[in-house]
Amino acid sequence: MDYPLIVDVFFVLLAILAVVSGWRVFCTDSMVRASFFLLVSFIAVGVIMILLAAEYLGVAMFFMMAVEMMVMAIFMVMFMMNPAGLNPMMMVHQHKFSIAAGAAVFVVLAAVALLAEFPDTPLPGDLDPVKSLGNELLGDSMLIFESAGIVLLTTMIGVVVLSSHRGRYGAAEEGSMPPGLVPGGDPAGMPEENDEGGGHHHCH
């Protein structure tokens, strides 16, 4: 293979960026920042894919990950009791278990990288990656991709329903309460009135 040296330089720089920003995800004290550090890491990987001549996949990575990380950040903010994600908070939990799991996964992946035999069939120079990807998506694997697509679409519609003015439990201006777990029961998901043990307190 002949390619200019600059490609190697860029690969090393991007790889470092991907790893460092991936590491920062666990050091930062904010949900939003963590999401976007992860996005930076993915973008670096996307550019590496473009360097590997997988142009479509690399570019698709940008927009997929941009939207995904954005939605992830918003969902985290919505479900955590941190107002608008503006307060600092610890982003790592269960330290011992996660360290062990991380180390184990690293060993496995490193072993795969070092020990596995990768195929070594050079591709024809005039191969059009977009075309071959299209054949793959709408050829033999069509059923898999289409069903995955429909699942994603349903998720999207679900998100819209959740975030729309007509909320999960009725219209916003009418005041909405979650339904009870048994018919006619108390609203689910609401804490008990006299919950002494939990350390909850009203902030208003």
Add this chain to the structure above:
Amino acid sequence: MIVSELILPVLLVTFVLVLGAYLVAVLDEAIAGALGMPRATSVWTAPLTQGAWLLTQQANATEAPDWRAWRLAPALYLALAAIGLAVVPFSPTLIPTDLVTSVVLWGSVEALATVVIFLHGWSANTLLALIGAYRYVALGLSYILISMFVLIGVALPAESLQFSQVVASQEGLWNVIRQPLGLPLFLIVGLGMTFWGPLNLADSRDLAGGTASAVSGPPRLVWNLARAAMLVAFSGAAASAFLGGWLGPWLPGPVWMLLKMLAVLAVLLLIGRLVPRVQPERCVTLMWVVFLPLSFVDLIWAGVEALL
């Protein structure tokens, strides 16, 4: 090789962006003046004097902002505008970056813009900026989806995801006529992603400037510049996708391209001054219930035409 592949494209993109952003400011002032706004200075110097004033103003701080993100966001938005313009062809040979997947790259510029606008509002750590950021995210997804379907529509007759091929496919008939729904929908996307005029929900008046409400001095200048630059980049994409890019009689290709970009800009700026700001609630409904289904219709139209 370095000159033709690196320096020339960078110079071309910088030149068009800076000139375009200046023209956006001049055109907007001129339209405002024609509609009866009081005006003291000439439209040609007004953007320059305002820029000079912002350069002399101090860049303020808020309470515990996310400094890096706050300072980077305007620059990143400007960079996204430059990337977006870099894939726009000015003639069959004068293309800053002729990527095979340039249409998809334009889509990812729109997606990344959502992230950058959100960061700009969120990292200031103040209420009004935060609301602006939230609003943009809530609407950004619908802009991206509409834009995606409309752009797939223009990629179909070209059988390519490359802007230069898309322009070449309009040799016989421009897409603005072949797919009549496409351009209006794409213009709505453009107003949305630059949050301009009726779709200025991120930096709106009811939020005292929204994501930019707590920014002053040079960062604000960069942010304003970046918004105008994104409008220019968008007009480039719209002119290539629907108005036949460099195609046209008598004049050389790049001149046609610039004229078409100016026309798109003029239409967008005029809409910006004539239509009131749409309420976010109404905007969400319009996007998902009216414009997104219309973009499906546009795509089906394009597909049926490609089959015939």
Add this chain to the structure above:
Amino acid sequence: MAVSWLSRLAAQATVPVFPVRGMHGEPVLHRLALAAGIELVDSPRHASILLVAGGVPPDQHDALRRVHDQLPTPFATLWYRSEPLDELAGATRVDDPDALPEALKTIHRELMSGKRGSSPRLLPDEPPNPWEGLGDDGHGGEGMMGGVPYGRPMAMNMTDDIRDGLTLDSLTVTLGPFLPMLPPGLTAEVTLQGDLIQSWTTHSAPYPIALESAFFQALQGPVPIAELERARARYHLKRLHFGLRLAGLERLALEALRLAFEPHPGQNRVMALRRRLVRSGFFRLTTTGRGRLDENQARRVGGIAARAAGLEEDWRSGDEGYRHLNFRPLTQREGDTAARWHQTLAEIEQALQLAGQAERDAVHTRRSDGVETPRGPWGEYRPEDASGVLEELLPGLEWDEAMSTLASLDLAPLSPWSLEETSEAPVPTSVEERRA
């Protein structure tokens, strides 16, 4: 060299002014909105001059200091019919509205050329709320609920959620008294979830607004109806200006303001304005049928808000002079934001039509035991502060809806001084006195 070239260019810029709307300061801001070379901006960060228009009660001086310190250097202050703060005793004061635009431009030029130093900071540069987090990351303690970093508690409000059952992400802030979207003087504590208002507690009422002297004369004896009705039209046109500017229709907002400054605005021009508003999509795009007042609330607010909700309450129907002109109160049914703007436009047209008719026949008012002010009937009592309705009205609305609802409502109490006398009116010392 380069720097002086830059500042010379900057000196020619349109002067960005952040107005602090004090008591009776509004009229001069309307003049400034029409002045060329001056831009009234919405955020203190975007301004080079802080214009304090009208008196600010001493108990809100701290808020004024906070706004003052938000302007980025270099900046200056200008006080219009207002006593400068003690720390800023040397600041420029201008009491003549005609001299104001030139004074603003001069100050801006002097700031840019370095002839005038920037206004000093008044408050120490430290966080208003200290870091009170527990542990390194601020949220130590049980259930991540210890600590209050930067005065912002982790949200654990177990109040009923009004939107979708997600009770967690809520933010409580204090708004006012100088936020340009709110009526001047109004302060409120607001809890938001995203951009949805969950609770609204009004802390201090808006500043009283002054009416033209015609309304005061109507309480003394007969006045020409033409004069009264033109004053009414002017008042509503100025409110319309505010609403349209907020909706992003700057051009039509200025058109409304220009009409308000004309001595004899034509009814047909108001009709043309209404047609252009309808065509631009103002009613369809910027309102969502929210901000509806029920009968009780409408009665509390009075005036246009009451008639927009279908109440046929108008002092003018009891006046012989108006009956002579075949006056009949106009009403709308819906009582929401759009209905209030429809009502406003209709009443402006009606007022101008009555004025024209009354001028021809030289009709005067007959009753002087009360008058229908633009803010509601003034009989035994002056229309009072009605900002209490906000606490019921605004929760459940999104920010934009809440702000456009606020713009369409006229809630401030009426001032005991007329517009012509306001320069002599004293500034009350505290919130309590203003309520009294």
